Amino acid sequence: MRTCPTISRIVIGLLATISWPSASFAELLQIIHTNDLHAYFERSDNPDRGGYAQVKAVIDSIRQKAADEGIESLVLDGGDFSDGTIYRYADRGTAPYVVMDAMGYDAVAIGNHDWLIGAEQLDRLLGSVRPNTPLLGANFAFDRDKKNLAQHIRPYISVERAKTKIAVVGLTTDQFIYKWAVDDGTIVSAEDTADAYIDMLRKNHDRVILLSHLGYKADKKLADAEPALDLIIGAHSHTLLEKPTHQSKRAIPIVQTGAHGDFVGDLLVDLQPGKPLKIVRYQLVEVRADGPKDPVIAGLVSQARDRLHHDYGSGWLDEVIGFTEVPMSTPAGGATVWGTLYAETIREVARAPAALDMSEFYGTSQPAGPVTRESLYNYYPRTFDIDKPLGWNVWKARMPGWLIKLVIEQAAKMGSHVNTAGITYKAKWKKGKPKFSKFRINGKPLRSVKTYTIGVSEGLGRGTSEISFLLRAFFKPHDTGVPIWRAVEEKLRRTGPILAPVAPGLH
Template sequence: MGKPNQSANFLRKAGIFLFILSFSFVSSGWAQKHIRILNWNDFHAKNMAIRKKDKKGSYSSGGAALLEGAILHFQQDSIPIVKVNAGDDFQGTPISTISRGASQIRLLNLVHPDVFTIGNHEFDYGSYRLDSLLHRAHFNVISANLYNTDTGKLFAKPYQILQIGGVKIGFIGLMLPDLPGVVLSKNIKNIKVLDEKRTVEKYVYLLADSVDLFVVVSHMGIEYDRKLAAANNAIDVIIGGHSHTVMKKPEVVNGVLIFQAGSYGRFLGKLDIWVDTQRDTIVRYRGKLMSLTSRNFTPDKKVQAAVDSLELIVGKNLDRKIAELKTNWIRRRNGESNIGNWIADAFREYTGADVAFQNSGGIRKNLYKGPVTKRDFWEVTPFSNTILTFKATGEELLAIIENSVSGKHGMQQISGMKVFYNPNAPENHKVTKLLVDGKTVNTKKEYSVATLNFVFDKFVKNYRLIPENRPVKKFNKLDRDVLIEMAQKQKILFSRIEHRYKKVKD
């Protein structure tokens, strides 16, 4: 059974299993099996290694070939290994966008995770496209709480049982509950997310007599993982993703190990566990993150050849310099950023709108002073969102800004406005003053608003700040194309923090 008996559970909760003897057999004769989980998550199509330099010289970091090289390195050990990918392999570089995810399936088939759970960005090209791509997958894909309303069945297998080094492990896949809040509505119109806690309870009960351990492969983020562990200690391990959390070592919550390996292929998680297969419990563990660099591992030639062939599809045109950046552009999710200011200003200038919004979570890459290429903008805004405008009253603008400063969804990057707010004030009463073009907002007046189709979708369907029947003007232009043209026009790029959001005291 996956659920430990009372005495073993007590040991886990007390946190003292770190110090239990590490011999293959202890005096009572319990069988201990040593296995290793190699995990990664939120790769975001960072297939190519990045060249870096420090005092010791230059080296490569990340990329699919180094990931495979690290896996092959550990497979030379005698310790049985299971490879686990916690989702969001899609989206983030031009090749993923151009191939609509096919590039990542091709590379995943080479790296071949033993278990892969679906992330929210796997739906960026639509649920039907994802379903088609998964038919090409030569690896186990699981997600227990994604329900397909078209078929009346789960979108993927809910679980996978694997025997690794004599240990039977039940892997259960999970998607974050707020999937509709982070994906375009049209991309998941046939997808419903089931309650994650009840889902896990169901499969733990179903598989309890069939496995030694339960491992949840979660694309929910660290906070949801902690809540799940607190609610169900029949789980042994949670391998996580979505929040891009760099965990140098596993965290223990309610006797459950939680581990996540950052993002973008910078790290590979290595979790060694010793399992008592008679009592179905972990008696010892050791986990750490391994930096994926050429100083630590040798890139795999077969995977590198596949990456190179995919990049030929992209072409060298994307690496041509189009502008010079004079200051570092650094993203901020919960505050104004200089890159966000520049992007929002570009949207407002392109459309001629009074104000503009760019969601902070849609800015995916920092840029550093020096040459800027088309590829940079493909990677800064990789989602192929389109530009649109709509009319909003001053009262509706206030509601959008209240939502922005609430801390729930990340601040909107803004243009044409200045916000004064008290972060300690009650919800929906934090904004003390809103200026549009330097004047106090008129709650009855209509203003033109520029933003992305994704952001408008959230304003309407998730946050319910704008009525569903609000007319929009659609521009036949992707966000990155607007930014590329603006950069080419300006040639010298510079923007700074202008305190467009200003905190005020109680």
């Protein structure tokens, strides 16, 4: 009789092995990831999606489902969480860090929009928030006197999940157009840093995951260059990858969820020892704006809203300062009524024959109807300085005609659009390549050898001024001291409602 329980245990054990052949060997890990949330606290630019409290609820539901099946989770974000809406300024810039810290990430990469305020201000912010969530940036080589950066920004974390020792190493973009914003030498080569860290970490970890704020193009290069990597979780380029991509030479998967909290990445992997990381399931889970909200994050978002009203003055952000019949569409895909209105304002403030601005600087399209100060800021949500809560100023710079043409043509070749006022040209597309001609400035033909004064935003003005003294000497950038936000408000009051253009033949 005594043998019965033993036999039944053996039978049950055998049955379990037969029913779940893979489960008995698999080391499943649930990875949950987001990127480029850009302080879209309440919703994404698609009004049906996003919101930090909704993102958190989706993360928790994926984590709970995995836990119910006995699977551990690793929750990561690829960076650029603090800048992109008016919430950037809430509670003197601390709100995006406080909210992010409450989201429950195991680690968050530090993106360029998180350090564009400069090492000094970032050090101060981290000192006052003291987040528990590790911020990762292995190529962020700050001075040791920045004690808070030293305490909160790490090159990598080591975690033990699914019986596996995992290193998550973080990298931030080293593009020259951004890195001038921190002290010289602070952002070092991402490729060299990857070389140094990945092989070193592989020696005492079973798996190495790269949490990358480098962009999809750079991620693909690293997937080829770093065979010791197991997985790249991407950010920065806002690339929406429906499924993980694999480079031809290497099987390292790359994932990215687009931006602004539209989706959460749900990645179930098998980390069986001695085998390449295997993807068991991948899906982008839609974050619905009307979906469940995490109450703690929802509370923090509403606190941040109260702080904004307190800091700007009650009702100031909500005040209706104009009316528009056309939606405030960003000029990302070509000229728009509102894009031209901004460029025209920059041109007027700079007292220049023309203005030129990068369409990438624009934020979220806003609906037609009443225009509030908040919708003006969120349309162009740019700052280098938490202590200047009116955003970027209008700058002016000197530019030769040939360079104006080159900038517009090169941007078009890269699929981008330069937002302009006072500059016209004819564009023809042949076999997918742009051919530009008949450039005119202020109504007159643009002369290649002539140097013009051009109105630009602070991004271009201060950028060229700080990247190198050669550029400064060439462009002679100059700050007008007038915030773009206030200048557009004044223009709107002067011009009255923005009316929909009347189609020819219909009036």
